[in-house]
Amino acid sequence: MGQQLFALAVVYTVREERVRMLKQIVCIALVASALSAADAAIAAAPAHIYVKGKLVLATDSPIVEKGRTLVPLSAVAGPLALRLSWNAADKTATFGKWNESVRLTVGSSTAVASGNPAHMGGLKLDSPVHIVKGRVYVPLRFLAEQFGYRVSVDDENVRILAPLDASQLAMLRDGDLAEARRRTMSLSPELTHYAVDLLPYTHEREGYNVTYLFPEGRSDRFIVVSGDQASYAELTEDGWIVKWQAHIPVGEKDTLELLWEMKVTDQRGTAPEMNGSYLFWSSTDHLTTNLLSSGRLSDAGKEILGWRSTTSGESGGQAEGELSLTLPGESRLPGWVE
Known part of the structure; x- marks a missing residue:
């Protein structure tokens, strides 16, 4: 009986040893597999x-x-x-x-x-x-x-x-003027960068207003007025680079006329030259009313050539003149190249 128990113990011991060795082999295989995978990942890295x-x-x-x-x-x-x-x-x-x-x-x-x-x-x-x-x-x-x-x-x-490829640059610089301006106003903020310190927004004006101004004949640079803040940007293959910012204080004159006369504060960067004439496109929201307007800004002042007013919850609206992203008789000028 003792010999049988001894023999049985030997069998169990052998089995346990085999199980232990098998586990070691499996672990070694897994480690080797992981190392091989790591080596493969490194090998797969672009050169x-x-x-x-x-x-x-x-x-x-x-x-x-x-x-x-x-x-x-x-x-x-x-x-x-x-x-x-x-x-x-x-x-x-x-x-x-x-x-x-x-x-x-x-x-x-x-x-x-x-x-x-x-x-x-x-x-x-x-x-x-x-x-x-x-x-x-x-x-x-x-x-x-x-x-x-x-x-x-x-x-x-x-x-x-580069963020913008050759065809996109060509469109924005030399393509159809109205379409190029439309695309510029709808571009993602990811394509706008700042070469000046950011100017804080002071919220001096009620409602929400955004106005884009483009030099006559061009779409490769613009000024955007958002509330009381004006920013000037130029187009590059890296997107739109903001090179100037300023505040337009609340005054007796229209905001755009104050900008034209450069009656601004807190300037940062190099101001654009305000001469010739600019096409402006403006959107203003106040409570439930939206007003779109477009026109010309020049030494003669601000001339509205078209507008449309709509109120939420009401059909129709009021309009006068022609809303347009080009000025009457405006001709495209060659785009500026870096």
């Missing part, structure tokens, strides 16, 4: 970076982490005309363009942005910032989206493209 069609000669290639492509910040900063600084003590990298900036901290999935109303405060990253071989790596799409760039990634290449 080249192109910025606006030009190959970036970088010593370090992009990497892929959990399906996200990260690029070395120092490699793309120059081609994208980004300012770049590194604080070794805090392990923070700050990059910027125009008067906009973004601060990143190694290991953090949050960035802090300033200088553009469309990107302000804490921003969530898809992947945390890394340091690899002494280089700061940042998520490609986050980097691009801060300045409106388009991106594409394949097995071989990372491509960072």
Whole structure:
């Protein structure tokens, strides 16, 4: 009986040893599989970076982490005309363009942005910032989206493209004048950037008013008046760059006439020259009423050429003249090129 129990114990011991060895083999296989997958992910990372069609000669290639492509910040900063600084003590990298900036901290999935109303405060990253071989790596799409760039990634290449392609630029600069102006007024805020310190909105006027002014014959620059704030922007392949802002104080004269005479305060940047004539397109909401108007602004003052007033809950409305995004007899001038 004792021999039988001993034999049975031996059998169980052998079985337990086999189970233990089998578990070790499975663990080793899983680790090897994970390492192989990691190696495959690294191997699958694109080898080249192109910025606006030009190959970036970088010593370090992009990497892929959990399906996200990260690029070395120092490699793309120059081609994208980004300012770049590194604080070794805090392990923070700050990059910027125009008067906009973004601060990143190694290991953090949050960035802090300033200088553009469309990107302000804490921003969530898809992947945390890394340091690899002494280089700061940042998520490609986050980097691009801060300045409106388009991106594409394949097995071989990372491509960072200008926000506006050649056909879009041609349309906005030299296309049909009314359509180009219409598209400009409907463009996403992601395509507007600031080369000046942001001007605070003071809310001095009641209701909501937005007026666009385009120099006669042009659609590649404009002034937008929103409430008491005026901003001047010019078109580039990177989108619309705001180069001047000012407040228009409440006064006895019409807001646009005050702007024409440059009776403004808190100017930042270089003011546009107010001469010749401008086409204006204005939308005003006050309580339940909306008023659209268009016309000419010049040394002769403000001339309304057409308007339409509508009230919510009522059919029809009132109108007079012709609402138009072009002036009578206006001819297109050649678009300005950087």
